[in-house]
Amino acid sequence: MFKKFHEKDSVTSVTQLRNTDVKRLKQRLTQDFPHIESVLDEILPKKDTPKLVKCQDHIELIADSTGQPLFFRFRDSQSYIPLLRLLHKYPFILRPQQVDKGAIRFVLSGANIMCPGLTSPGAKLCDAPKDSICAVMAEGKEHALAIGLLKMSSQDMQQINKGVGVETLHYLNDGLWTVKHGFK
């Protein structure tokens, strides 16, 4: 999704997020990611007004007041997804799904994850419903490799074992990861 994202070119506007929207954002985050509640005040401090960064292809980013992106949202989906940089700091936010070693290269070039990659030896599945956001971990690695959206529930993945299991939304070294200066 962020394969062709450029810090300067893909952004259309940067605005301050209104208070009502900030409240709604926090509510939504606590609903989607129950474990985030304990650190939500660190990520989005009360006095700090976050910024709303609108981008091409119906993508919106939520950045903190310094301009560093924290969450993103696509189309009109109500849920916000944390960025990999944030996930590395607070790994407990998302459910982990582990892929086997051979899949790492593909995920790093933006490929979606097929079911066999999650059911082979070396892979680990976490109980998760369809359309939930997960952290893609790699066999033998400590840090998250990517963030994905489950196209099937983990039960289905084990039983059917064919087709796309997890759609890769954001991965290491994609356009969004390489944002250096933030959005002013």
Add this chain to the structure above:
Amino acid sequence: MAEALSDDIESNSSNPISVQVNYPGPKHDIQYPLNIQYCGECSLPLEYCEYGADPERCREWLERTLPDLLNQMQASGNANDDKSGEKKRQTRGGKGMPKGKKKFEAQRIVLNKQQRKGNKFVTIIQGLASNEVDIELARKFFAQKFSCGCSKSGDDELTIQGDVVSELIDLLPDKWNQINPELIEDKS
């Protein structure tokens, strides 16, 4: 996820191959936010450097900046014995191979002269960026130095109004030490 994911095998799981994992919350003994060390070369967490564009450069960066971490990683790496494990895993080919970042191959600097209307010329310099010269800075410098217009006419190209080829041959190695005078090619 500072330690390996905890295993929690379901008793009624029909598929014994993949193991079901818990969705644990924050660990109580760990201070969040975690401070992750990213590689200076590939910007990935250190364990992913092998999947970056140039693992050799990553290693060199690590040796220069964080030699203690390198020793730590080497010590644990020997215990893992990756290579025998790799052969047992699925190997896939194709599009999954890492692509290097496009390195400017033209390390040499090419000077060219073009004719504009009348008895006027412009000098074109190609290849400055590949020699680690800030193009913006160079542009301003040339414009001031030669009291003329200078513009960025391409990804790695500057156009200076006027015929300044001979001055440039002397100027470039003078101003920027990293430029080797032998690398300058005069095609005018």
